[in-house]
Amino acid sequence: MRKCSGLQVLFCLLGLGLLHLWQSGFQLSPAAWQGHPESGPQEVTAVLEATEAVAEESPESGNLTVDQWGSALSEDAEDGELLNSTASTASTALEQADASEALTWFLREEASDPPGFSEFRDRLLSVQKRGHSNPESVKWVVFTASIGLGNWMAGLSSALLVAGLTGRAFAWIPASMRDVCTWMDSPLCDWARHPVHVIEEAEKALEAIAANPKAKPRSKSVEVLAIDWKGCKYEKLRCMPITQKPILLLLSGVWVGNVLLENLDFLPILQQAFQRQLAAHGAPHGGQDRVILDTYGPLVRWIFPPAAAVRKETEGYVQRYLRSGNVSICVQGRWGNSREFRDAKKCIDQMMAAPWWPKGKTVMHVASMKQSFRRKVKEAYEPQGVLVTWPSWDTHVKGQRDDVVGYKDMLLLGSCNITVVPTGGSTFSYAATAMYHRVSLRDAGGAKRNCGELQRWPYERLFPEPRQQLDLDRKCRKRSKAHPRGQLQCPDGGSKFLFLVVVVEPSATQRNSEG
Structure with a gap:
């Protein structure tokens, strides 16, 4: 106390x-996803080297680059039948990629204020x-x-x-x-x-x-x-x-x-x-006559933005870590107990095993006051090739911080593509995910919340408003x-x-x- x-x-x-x-929600925007703040005890130089290595690899989305298209066409031109086969295969690959992107529209949402x-x-x-x-x-x-x-x-x-x-x-x-x-x-x-x-x-x-x-x-x-x-x-x-x-x-x-x-x-x-109109892919019935109220996000973006020095520090962390992979997950251990770890792991495992989960490198940011929680997440997912990270300053955090350290942690928590929140009523995480408009999986791992089926979840569950916090007795x-x-x-x-x-x-x- x-x-x-x-x-x-x-x-x-x-x-x-x-x-x-x-719960209510937000308007959809077709822009590409952007990662945000996260870090860990790993050395920055090592992560930068890993980032450079990833940059040299070809995209794993299934799309061919311009150079790859040119190479394929020139090699196949000698054989018309093979060319037709290649074109058909490429067309199928593009269709599959488009279908995959349609399923994961929620990973590419951007923050925007109602009109x-x-x-x-x-x-x-x-x-x-x-x-x-x-x-x-x-x-x-x-x-x-x-x-x-x-x-x-x-x-x-x-x-x-x-x-x-x-x-x-x-x-x-x-x-x-x-x-x-x-x-x-x-x-x-x-x-x-x-x-x-x-x-x-x-x-x-x-x-x-x-x-x-x-x-x-x-x-x-x-x-x-x-x-x-x-x-x-x-x-x-x-x-x-x-x-x-x-x-x-x-x-x-x-x-x-x-x-x-x-x-x-x-x-x-x-x-x-x-009020805003909900785009078709975020509505269960095509988005016709479907409007939602988006209140908390516009307010927190307006009145709680970071100062220049804080923005520079957190965005530097985001660039080095969260954007070094194909998709990022923020996982919160509000209390850092075993129940939160169990529920978070259940949700994360369901997502990563789902057919829609993006191929390639996954980055996982851990937000918790407890070192034991961070260690458990690291031990569970690093062997699977996941980069598990948190900011160096969290190593010294032993309890709740309501200062600049807590504020930076809040900004980072809302900077992943998906935020996993086992303790669904955390007001700390609501401000974070509302500010950056990120998928926020409240009560993750709970009953009737299969995180492997996010593409079927209603918009309001993916992008929830704060819970009422009142005992309507x-x-x-x-x-x-x-x-x-x-x-x-x-x-x-x-x-x-x-x-x-x-x-x-x-x-x-x-x-x-x-x-």
């Missing part, structure tokens, strides 16, 4: 999450500019939390989304994340602790809560909304405008996208900003006899229709998968 002091005692209580599944996201972002930035010029001219959402890196990203993204949906400006109090601007190149750096008087009002409310946590906040200017996985505080998000007070202080370490969708005033804004669903089931009585006396939400009870390991 992380030690806390002062106001951070309040924030630390928000760090646990019970995970509720809400309406730029307008949503510009509107929010316009409010930010107005608020910084004249803080009294707008209302505010202020966010703070003192929790793990993954949960902090989920909570802050939720708060920023609330600001955009309510037309408020956004500010945040760094709390435990005081040095993020040394390793991120983010617009957040201009919004921290500013404007001063707004932050002062928010901090007064925090001090009152810290002095008497059970007392109801009585500030006339600040509405405090503390959202954790327990309780029913998140219900206010289903009402518009949530509050009329000038400042909405949001204390949270959870993703609340699904709840925001249930607010009928927010729904059309979310659809306009984050029946106590929060109770309605009085005066109000029909499915309606929420909002503070202003109105009511909102609630969409059906399927509650998925997570396992014990998922309940403890924060950060």
Whole structure:
């Protein structure tokens, strides 16, 4: 348990999450796949030599190069029958290659924002500019939390989304994340602790809560909304405008996208900003009339990008290791225990044995706090010719890191073609795979999840949104006899229709998968 002091005692209580599944997806792009960060204890020089050796080999996709075509045609021209046979064989090979690429379209996905996201972002930035010029001219959402890196990203993204949906400006109090601007190149750096008087009002409310946590906040200017996985505080998000007070202080370490969708005033804004058409090969029925919402990816790409020095270091690792092969796998050991290794190995073995698995060199990046987990993966797959790697700095990691080391590990975890995540509720890995838009196999190795059949999986399972992280408890669903089931009585006396939400009870390991 992380030690806390002062106001951070309040924030630390928000760090646990019970995970509720809400999945959506992303638009498809036909561009070629790009590998990303990974490294290991091997010497860089040795890997570079191996990379050069691979570069000299001919492609193993089944396609002939231009020179190979010319050679084949000149040699066969002397025998017309042989030429016809060769052309037929080459045509068959090309057809097989095309069929293979169609089966593995998910390996070549690229990150791209929904068409309406730029307008949503510009509107929010316009409010930010107005608020910084004249803080009294707008209302505010202020966010703070003192929790793990993954949960902090989920909570802050939720708060920023609330600001955009309510037309408020956004500010945040760094709390435990005081040095993020040394390793991120983010617009957040201009919004921290500013404007001063707004932050002062928010901090007064925090001090009152810290002095008497059970007392109801009585500030006339600040509405405090503390959202954790327990309780029913998140219900206010289903009402518009949530509050009329000038400042909405949001204390949270959870993703609340699904709840925001249930607010009928927010729904059309979310659809306009984050909706995209699903391309045919990512839809079970040809993609007709098939749309999805892609929220988390655009947000994390916008507000959590790496600083130049961090980008250079991680991309250097990606080039040297992950892109040295034909396909890359990132495997996470969130806790590094035997259950995670067993489930990850089951999934990886199923993929590598599948007929669609790319031929040639496989590179495997291991992301775990535990050296024992990294060693097990290395011992299992290096004898099979797999390059198993991790960054040199992880050799010294003994526990959860919420600093630049943890951030670099996060970037690398989302940089493979496929990320295998046995502990499916890990918020740390959600930010990574959403940022780079990579296949993310949640609860890998579990029942009814044969990783050898990814080409049959629905798009939302390959590219999932964060799980809800809220305990949608029946106590929060109770309605009085005066109000029909499915309606929420909002503070202003109105009511909102609630969409059906399927509650998925997570396992014990998922309940403890924060950060």
